Amino acid sequence: MVDGRLRKVCGHWVAAFTAALLTCLLCAPAHGAVGVILNESLDTSVARITGSGHSAVYLSNICPETPIKLRLCHAGENGSVISNYTTLGEDQPYEWNVVPLNVYLYGVEDAHYRPLFGSPELKALLEERYREKHLAGYCESESCRTSNKAEWREMVGATLERSMYVFVIETTRAQDLAFIADFNSGPNENHFNGMTRNCADFTRRIVNTYFPGATKGDYINDFGMTSPKAIARSFSHYAHHHPEAAFRVYHYAQLPGGIKRSTPARTGTEQLYRSKKLLLPMALFAPHELPFFAASYVLTGRFNPEREMEHHPSPQATAAQYQIQQAKAENDEDRVDQLEMAEAGDRARVLGTDDEWQQYRRQFDSIIGDAIRNEVIPEREYLTRMLKRLDDAGAPVVDDNGALWLESTGSDYNFRVGLSANNIASPASDPQLAYIMMLARAAYVLKSPKHHRETMAEFRGDWEMLKAGRIRAAKSTSPGHVLPDSRRLATASGGR
DSSP states (O other): OHHHHHHHHHHHHHHHHHHHHIIIIISOOTTOEEEEEEEOBOSSTTHHHHOOOEEEEEETTEEEEETTEEEEOOTTOOOEEEEOOSOOOSSSOOSOEEEEHHHHHHSSSSGGGOBSSBOHHHHHHHHHHHHHHHOTTTSOSHHHHHOTTOGGGGGSSGGGTOOEEEEEEEOOHHHHHHHHHHHHHSOOOOOOBTTTBSHHHHHHHHHHHHSTTSOOOOTTTTTTSOOHHHHHHHHHHHHHTOGGGOOEEEEEOOOSBSSOOOBOOOOHHHHHHHOHHHHHHHHHHOTTHHHHHHHHIIIIIOOOHHHHHHHOSSHHHHHHHHHHHHHHHTTOHHHHHHHHHHHHHHHHHHHOOHHHHHHHHHHHHHHHHHHHHTTSSSOTTHHHHHHHHHHHHEEEEEOTTSOEEEEEOSSSOOOEEEOBTTTTTSTTSOHHHHHHHHHHHHHHHHHSOGGGSOOHHHHHHHHHHHHHHHHHHHHHTSTTOOOOOHHHHHHHTTOO
16 A cells, blocks of 8 residues: 555656656747757867867757658657767768757656666667667668767767756747758758867857847857857847747756766866866966956856856746836836746746755755664765666666666676666665665755756655655565665675
């Protein structure tokens, strides 16, 4: 009876959370939408120096017919992401690929099966699954199938390896149809050039097809190039001047797990201004130019995506801001007060308040204390190493339905625990490990800076699942239930 109620609670949480996502970005609005995606920077290749991140385009009402052909979305589909890279690595040198939105964000077609944690092994599993299901005929060569430099992989489960912001305004069906016709009929041949035809230039080309002049480069702060952050900045400025655009900004945080954390995307002068590893060489070899670069960034190049998201977390909040301006111009103080209260409430619903976050931290401290006293975990610091230990002790697998699991491999400690939002609390998922993993997820979110944590709207759902998992784990230790202990997992995977 208790298990049945817990499954019902967790099922309601998954349904409610998925509905909330669909209400926001994952559901195509009535008129469609186009969005500039600003991906944070990875510590790989030239990004280690430039810190520029990556740019892509979200299309709410356009879906893939194939990875290289567009069509209008059918009922129930959630849009797509289209992007280009230095090389997609496929059998032909395509300029761009398009993937379903859920595949881009989470690596799975159905948001119910989205992973709650990330690891290099899980990312590789999702990439291979996508290749087998969707890239037949496009990725048959040995290099495409096996090379990590084949950048079609970057379009599968992007949130496993980096955080991102999506800057969105509405489009019309006529605009979407015109774009589909234009891109389907045009050549899809790669001519990538870091100076003049990079990913940000590709985004600018698409967005300006919809809204001429909406995006542009910042050639002073990016030394003659176009950067992803400059495109996001100019697009936001365009949206500010068009109240009818229903502007909003969404944030998708990198999943907790064993993949190195991404870093905020930067423009050229910002990287010189903030990067210690570049500042010293510039001071030594270009001492006269350095003050100019710093002044250029401070005076003309500043743009904070997190702050932009805080100001525009929803179309309703943006609309309220315009109405507040009108009410102030009319000296209607009562209406200003009403609108400001409504705007603050909408912002708190999505982002939470400092007090709300602090309240969750206090409650979590109490839960952690109980978990230590009950020997669920040996100490609080154990949670920071838990996910790495799980990766060492097990391997991710995907079942026929698309749900993700972590299963033990070869040790004397056998376990199976869900990694997806819809199965971590399922009867087949180890109750104690599932609870510890949810503790680790909550610990990560509550200690992370804003640009690395999920929104409060998402965390409230995590919290309900954590509470349900706590009850389920406690029940599993009652007489008649023999389940593995977290200390044994630590030993099996080489921990303390």
